[in-house]
Amino acid sequence: MGLCLRNCLCIVLIATAAVGGVSSNHGVFSVKYRYAGRERSLSLLKEHDARRQHRILAGVDLPLGGTSRPDGVGLYYAKIGIGTPPKDYYVQVDTGSDIMWVNCIQCKECPRRSSLGIELTLYDIKDSSTGKFVTCDQEFCHGVYGGPLTDCMANTSCPYLEIYGDGSSTTGYFVQDVVQYDKVSGDLQTTSTNGSLIFGCGARQSGNLDSTNEEALDGIIGFGKSNSSMISQLASSGGVRKMFAHCLDGINGGGIFAIGHVVQPEVNKTPLVPNQ
Numbered sequence: 001m002g003l004c005l006r007n008c009l010c011i012v013l014i015a016t017a018a019v020g021g022v023s024s025n026h027g028v029f030s031v032k033y034r035y036a037g038r039e040r041s042l043s044l045l046k047e048h049d050a051r052r053q054h055r056i057l058a059g060v061d062l063p064l065g066g067t068s069r070p071d072g073v074g075l076y077y078a079k080i081g082i083g084t085p086p087k088d089y090y091v092q093v094d095t096g097s098d099i100m101w102v103n104c105i106q107c108k109e110c111p112r113r114s115s116l117g118i119e120l121t122l123y124d125i126k127d128s129s130t131g132k133f134v135t136c137d138q139e140f141c142h143g144v145y146g147g148p149l150t151d152c153m154a155n156t157s158c159p160y161l162e163i164y165g166d167g168s169s170t171t172g173y174f175v176q177d178v179v180q181y182d183k184v185s186g187d188l189q190t191t192s193t194n195g196s197l198i199f200g201c202g203a204r205q206s207g208n209l210d211s212t213n214e215e216a217l218d219g220i221i222g223f224g225k226s227n228s229s230m231i232s233q234l235a236s237s238g239g240v241r242k243m244f245a246h247c248l249d250g251i252n253g254g255g256i257f258a259i260g261h262v263v264q265p266e267v268n269k270t271p272l273v274p275n276q
Contacts, residue, residue, distance in 0.1 A: 077116075077217050081180030081194075083128030089218040090118045098226035099162050101170055101200030102219035108204045111216030120218055123201060125175055130196070134158045134174035140198050141174065144228050160200045168207030170220075175201045179230075197233050 076093045082102065089102050103110040105124040114120055125131040134140055134157065136149050141158035152158070157173035180194040202219060205211075222229050227236070235242035 078221070080221070081192075082123060083177050084130040085128075086178070086180050087121050087123075087127070088119075089121055089123070090114075090116075091219045091221040092217050093223070094220050095223045097162065097164070097220065097222040098224035098229040098232075099160060099200050100197070100219070100221045100230050101160070101162070101172065101202050103205070104172060104201040104203055107172075107202050109210040110202065110205055111211045111213055114216040115214045116217070118217075120216060123175075123218075125177070125201070128177055131175055131177040134176055134198055140228070144174075162200070164207075164209075166208060168205075168209045170200065170202050170205050170209055172201045172203035174198050195234050195237065197230055198228070199230075 077090050078093055079088055079090050081087065082089055091100070091102065102123045103120070105122045107122060110122065111120060125133070135154060136152035136156055136158050137154035138158065141152075142148055144158070144160070149158075157175075159171070159173050161169065161171045163169045176196060176198045178194050179197045179199070180192055182192055200219075209216075223231050226232060231240065231242060234240045
């Protein structure tokens with residue numbers, strides 16, 4: 001699969017300082033624009049910008065590295081593979097939150113269909129030979145909550161709760177499984193690779209994440225700075241450098257989302273203004 005880097009807006013972000021000694025491997029996701037092909041209007045852009053501003057301000061007071069608004073702000077989504085054998089999941093790309101999660105088989109109030117022309121899939125740990133539960137006595141669970149959970153026994157699943165800026169929420173428990181994604185293999189081509197990651201298994205959704213959302217996705221993939229995010233987990237295992245870049249095609253919609261390595265094509269650049 002080729003990587004088109006022309007006529008794209010490229011933004012490079014470093015999550016934290018690069019982890020010393022990690023390999024030069026890097027991954028890339030092909031992303032799609034949720035509203036591609038729709039007629040643009042000034043009112044739609046103004047509404048989107050207002051929600052974006054709310055997201056920035058709402059991230060000040062909320063824990064776990066910030067928040068996002070699934071309605072209107074999460075415009076881009078990507079396809080990843082989870083499990084052995086892998087199944088396809090479409091997840092919203094969110095740089096404002098940390099936890100990656102997908103809807104699970106026993107989920108209540110989860111969407112079953114989407115108007116985006118994609119087939120939704122519920123994750124079932126029993127269908128994957130590499131899937132396993134994450135329990136409350138594991139280091140990952142302690143890291144998420146800043147220590148052991150007093151009301152959670154060692155042999156029970158580690159719970160999670162993520163609340164977004166618009167009041168939508170997802171709750172469930174953590175699992176670990178193989179996640180497949182693409183990596184750049186040379187000459188602007190990609191090959192499939194994978195890594196074992198811990199993510200949320202969504203058991204109950206509310207607000208704009210529940211079954212009433214017509215433009216539903218399978219979940220959200222967070223690229224925040226917390227150790228629970230996908231990019232932090234891959235970096236800690238030596239799989240990638242702790243940085244990412246996204247190149248978004250504003251004309252046709254879509255683009256690429258690269259992790260661990262930043263390709264700098266010949267494009268015009270505009271620096272971001274700090275502390276704004």
